[in-house]
Amino acid sequence: KQEVTQIPAALSVPEGENLVLNCSFTDSAIYNLQWFRQDPGKGLTSLLLIQSSQREQTSGRLNASLDKSSGRSTLYIAASQPGDSATYLCARGEAGNNRKLIWGLGTSLAVNP
């Protein structure tokens, strides 16, 4: 059972497009929702963290929203650039002492010049 689902699995767009990556989760009792970026052969970089009490977070060209009632989060990337090419993973943080993360499989994004 995949508790966190990401759609689409892969996406290829021309440079300059605005795009939306989707993340859905089965447990509405989340503590937080995080979006990460992973480049090939590299570790994970945290992009945005949304606490369960928040609706959205913004950083530069990135905006992430959270709708707990529907179990969904979206990552919006404005004016995409080739440097945005990477795998984007969402993870929900569990309540509890460790706040461990439950991950989706990621969306592989290619932005073509």
Added chain:
Amino acid sequence: GAGVSQSPRYKVAKRGQDVALRCDPISGHVSLFWYQQALGQGPEFLTYFQNEAQLDKSGLPSDRFFAERPEGSVSTLKIQRTQQEDSAVYLCASRLSAVTGNTIYFGEGSWLTVV
């Protein structure tokens, strides 16, 4: 250090061999996590430390996996009698405190291939 450091970056082990993977978290970070990421998959939680205490080891797949953080800083993940299904990237992450809301920082991972 400036970031989370993991070593070795790449390890090829023969089936049955024991391996040890090291993680140097960011100095002063209380929380430390180990995750396992198979090719094409998202990371899977293995274990969590708060300082030197291993508070959660529910994700360790078998008793061949053992992790320690004896002085509350450097951590080692040991895999005994490696098997092919252990091939994966092992990611270490640290967080400043036990309170969620602090950014979590990942190392670049230790890539293990068991042949």
